[in-house]
Amino acid sequence: MRLKCPLCGERDRREFYYSGAADYLSRPEAGAAPAAWDDYLHNRDNPAGVTRDLWYHEQGCAQWLVVTRNTVTHEITAVELVAGRAAE
Amino acid sequence: MPELIAKQAWAGQASVTKAGLSLVPLEDRAIWSVALFPGGAEAAGAVLAPLGLGFPQPNRWVSAGAARLVWTGRDQAFLMGAEPPAGLAGAAAVTDQSGGWAGVALSGPGLAQALARLVPVDLTPAAFPEGAAIRAPVNHMSAVILRTGAEAVEIWVFRSMARTLWHELAEVLDRLEARIAIKG
Numbered sequence: 001m002r003l004k005c006p007l008c009g010e011r012d013r014r015e016f017y018y019s020g021a022a023d024y025l026s027r028p029e030a031g032a033a034p035a036a037w038d039d040y041l042h043n044r045d046n047p048a049g050v051t052r053d054l055w056y057h058e059q060g061c062a063q064w065l066v067v068t069r070n071t072v073t074h075e076i077t078a079v080e081l082v083a084g085r086a087a088e
Numbered sequence: 089m090p091e092l093i094a095k096q097a098w099a100g101q102a103s104v105t106k107a108g109l110s111l112v113p114l115e116d117r118a119i120w121s122v123a124l125f126p127g128g129a130e131a132a133g134a135v136l137a138p139l140g141l142g143f144p145q146p147n148r149w150v151s152a153g154a155a156r157l158v159w160t161g162r163d164q165a166f167l168m169g170a171e172p173p174a175g176l177a178g179a180a181a182v183t184d185q186s187g188g189w190a191g192v193a194l195s196g197p198g199l200a201q202a203l204a205r206l207v208p209v210d211l212t213p214a215a216f217p218e219g220a221a222i223r224a225p226v227n228h229m230s231a232v233i234l235r236t237g238a239e240a241v242e243i244w245v246f247r248s249m250a251r252t253l254w255h256e257l258a259e260v261l262d263r264l265e266a267r268i269a270i271k272g
Contacts, residue, residue, distance in 0.1 A: 007146045007162055008223065012208035015225055059225035061146075061161045083162060 004079050007061045015059035021045075022052035022066050025082065048072050054082070097190035097250045107264035109196035111257055114242065119185040120172050124163040131179035139173060149221035149234055158221045160232055189232075190250035194257065195240035198264070203241070205260050207231075213238065227256050 001013040021044050028036040045051070049072055055065045064082035069075065098113030105111070124132055124143070133143055140152030144165055149158040155170035166189075172182045194203070200211040209224045210216065211233070221234040229252060232244040245253045 009147070011224075014208060059230050060223045062223075063162055081162070 001074075003055065003065070003067060003076065005057050005060060005063070005065065006079060006081050007063060008057065011057070011060055015057060016065075017056040017058045019054040019056060019064075022054055024054055025066070050077070055079075094187070097187075097247045098192075101254065104258055104261060105196075106261040107196075107202070107268055108198060109194060109202055109261055109264070111254075111261060112193045112195075113254075114191040114193055116187060116190070117169050118167075118171065119189055120167040121160070121181075121183045121185050122157070122165050122167050122172065122176065123161075123181040123183075125180055128179035129163070132176060135173050135175045135179060139170060141167075144221070147222050148219055150219070158232060158234060160221075160223060166232070188247055189244045190247045190253070191242050191244040192253065192257065193236070193240060193242050195237065197239055199239050199241065202260050202264060205263075206256055207233065209233075211241070226253060229253060229256075 002010050003013065003016055004010045023040065023044065026040065028040050050068060050070050052066055052068050055067050057063050057065060066078075066080045066082055066085075067076060068078040068080075070077070094116075096116050098115075101113045103110065103112045122132065122143075129143060136143060136157070139155055141150050141155060141157045144150050144157050144159040146159055146162075149156055149165075151157075156168045158166045158168060160166050166185065176182055200213070200216070203211050206227045207224050209222060213235075216222070216233075216235055218235055218238070221232065224231060224233055226233075226243060226245065229245045229249050231253075234242045234244075236242050243253065243257075
C-alpha cells in the first residue's frame, strides 16, 4: 500500500501511522449534548465502500492527512492535508 | 563557571570506503529551524533574499556559498551554515538546532541501489535529482536526505541516532563489498 502525501509524494505505508476515522476532526463544541460526545468518541460507521480516515506521516513531513479510500476495492481516491483545511 | 568542551557528533569516526562507495562523517555546523508563521512566506523571503536564498519548495534545497536552506516540512526549512538574518524572527519561528543533528556524506556509483536497502523511496537521479531534499526514513530513523551531486547525497539524523545511522550504512557497505568478493 502506498499513499501520495500532498507534500512528499508517493510513499510506502511504513512511513505512516494510522489513527482512525476522520470523525476525530469534527470535535463537538464545548457544552454539546452528551449524545454528540458519544458519537464523537465511540460511534463509527463500518462501511463496505468509501471511508475517510486520519493518517500521520510520521517518518516524512510529520503532517496529519485525511485519506479517502474504498474498503472494498482498496482504491485510494484522495489524500489531503489536515492543516489549512476549512472547518467541517 | 565550568569550562564546557563542545564535542563533535562524529568525534573519532574515520571515513569508510567500500564497494566503490565512500561514507564520510560531516562536521557539525550551525543549523537553525525556520518555521514560517501563517502568512509569513513573503516577509521571510524578503529577509532571506540578501543571503541569496529563497524559501525552498517542498522536497527541495537551495544554497548560496556555505549557506543553505533545506526543506524539512510544511512551511519549515533548516538554515545550515549561516546565522539567521535579523528580522527573520518576525516572519518565522527560528530555533537553534545546532548540535542536534548529525550528518554523513555518501557518494559513489551505485549509491541509489545501496540506499534502496534502507530507504523506501526512489533515490535514482531521475526521481531524486540535484537540488532535491526529502524527509524519509533510513530503516527506522527519521532523516533528511539531500542530493549534493550526481553521485552524492547527505543524510542527516537526530544526533542521538548518529551511531545507529553509521552502523546501518557501514553494514550496507560491508555486504555490498562481500557480494563483490564472492563474484570475484
